[in-house]
Amino acid sequence: MKTLLLAAALAGSWPALTDDGPGEAAEVYAELVRANAEATALDIVGTATLRYEGQGQSILFELEGESHVSKPLLGWMRYSRKADSEPAPIYQAAEFIADGSTVVVLEPDKKSYMEIGDQWLPVFPPVTPFFAWTGTRAPDVETVAFLADEARPERQGLLVTTSQGTETLWLVDKKLVSAEIRTESKGMRREELYTFTRWDIASGKIDPQAYTRAIPDDYEENNPNAHLEADFIEVGAAAPNVTLQGMDDALFQLDSLRGKTVLLNFWFYT
Amino acid sequence: MVLAVNTGDDKSTIESYWKASDYTFTAVRQSEGAVSRAFGVKAYPTNYVIGPDGKVLFRSVGYDQSKIARALESTKKKD
Numbered sequence: 001m002k003t004l005l006l007a008a009a010l011a012g013s014w015p016a017l018t019d020d021g022p023g024e025a026a027e028v029y030a031e032l033v034r035a036n037a038e039a040t041a042l043d044i045v046g047t048a049t050l051r052y053e054g055q056g057q058s059i060l061f062e063l064e065g066e067s068h069v070s071k072p073l074l075g076w077m078r079y080s081r082k083a084d085s086e087p088a089p090i091y092q093a094a095e096f097i098a099d100g101s102t103v104v105v106l107e108p109d110k111k112s113y114m115e116i117g118d119q120w121l122p123v124f125p126p127v128t129p130f131f132a133w134t135g136t137r138a139p140d141v142e143t144v145a146f147l148a149d150e151a152r153p154e155r156q157g158l159l160v161t162t163s164q165g166t167e168t169l170w171l172v173d174k175k176l177v178s179a180e181i182r183t184e185s186k187g188m189r190r191e192e193l194y195t196f197t198r199w200d201i202a203s204g205k206i207d208p209q210a211y212t213r214a215i216p217d218d219y220e221e222n223n224p225n226a227h228l229e230a231d232f233i234e235v236g237a238a239a240p241n242v243t244l245q246g247m248d249d250a251l252f253q254l255d256s257l258r259g260k261t262v263l264l265n266f267w268f269y270t
Numbered sequence: 271m272v273l274a275v276n277t278g279d280d281k282s283t284i285e286s287y288w289k290a291s292d293y294t295f296t297a298v299r300q301s302e303g304a305v306s307r308a309f310g311v312k313a314y315p316t317n318y319v320i321g322p323d324g325k326v327l328f329r330s331v332g333y334d335q336s337k338i339a340r341a342l343e344s345t346k347k348k349d
Contacts, residue, residue, distance in 0.1 A: 232310040232329060239320045240308040244275065245299040247285065255324060260271050263342060264318040265295075266311045268277040 273298050277306050 233239060241255040254262070272295035276284050284297050300306065309318060319328040319342060327344075 233318070233326050235326050235328060237326055238324055239318065239326050241324075242305040242308050243301065244273065244305060245301070247281070247288075247297055247299070254320070257271060257320075258324055259322050261322055261327075261342065262318075262320040263272045264309070264320065265272065265274045266277060266306055266309070266316040267274055268279055 272296065275300055275305055277303055277311075 239254060241253055243251055243253055245251050274293070274295060274297045276297055276299050279287075281299070284299070288297050309316070317328075317330050318326055321327045
């Protein structure tokens with residue numbers, strides 16, 4: 001029984017890299033493609049830690065693999081953030097399920113590292129939760145484009161443009177025909193499930209409308225504060241007089257701080 | 271005054287995190303994300319600088335401390 005990327009990494013068979021330059025990266029990627037192509041099941045692969053660098057800070061993720069014994073659901077990886085260096089985490093837990101393949105998800109131009117033994121080795125392609133968006137609202141998918149690089153046939157994927165930016169989903173196994181992507185929003189009880197279907201890897205074409213999107217029916221009633229939604233307050237406009245609560249539980253109004261300059265920093269820990 | 275407006279964590283999580291940190295500024299909480307929504311916060315971290323008159327002087331998303339520092343510095347001179 002073959003196991004996937006994570007197990008290989010834990011066993012120390014992951015190729016040692018000294019940098020994430022394109023030459024070595026391609027080798028690692030090819031190995032990953034091979035491992036996935038040969039996999040018929042995913043063992044319990046234990047946990048590893050992945051350090052993600054982006055937006056000027058590094059964040060540790062704990063990476064877990066779980067056992068699934070049959071196709072098409074080969075496995076999934078769950079990322080959960082571990083406290084590291086900065087107060088405001090920017091990525092929340094993400095879960096990705098792929099049909100027929102384990103999908104490696106990444107954002108180009110950002111560095112990822114995997115801890116192997118006492119070494120931090122760069123991982124290419126950089127691995128990061130696909131839905132790394134944060135915010136009070138799950139992003140809307142606007143377009144989906146198929147990506148293919150003829151010079152590097154192992155690199156194929158989906159370019160997903162959302163209301164909050166663009167994410168790239170690379171495919172490892174060309175057999176992938178559909179993918180479900182679930183987003184969970186922070187601060188709002190909203191969950192959206194995207195199902196990508198009907199795209200043809202052989203021709204490299206994808207129907208931009210080839211996905212369905214579901215929003216729970218009870219979204220509005222679950223969200224009593226929906227009417228408070230607003231876009232960013234423009235510079236020069238009056239700040240809303242919101243109610244805040246101190247760690248001593250005391251409530252106070254923002255307007256009670258008039259006369260002082262206030263820096264409001266929005267953050268969350270988990 | 272710096273207020274770190276938390277989103278979605280429970281009190282004990284914030285307290286233990288604050289205890290482990292060296293922050294001199296204040297953590298505050300909000301009810302059901304209402305403050306984040308009132309300010310249209312869709313990504314973290316978002317920072318707003320609000321002047322003494324209650325008007326927004328500056329806002330930013332993401333990590334760019336130098337811009338925030340400049341915005342705060344500019345309000346100082348006005349005070």
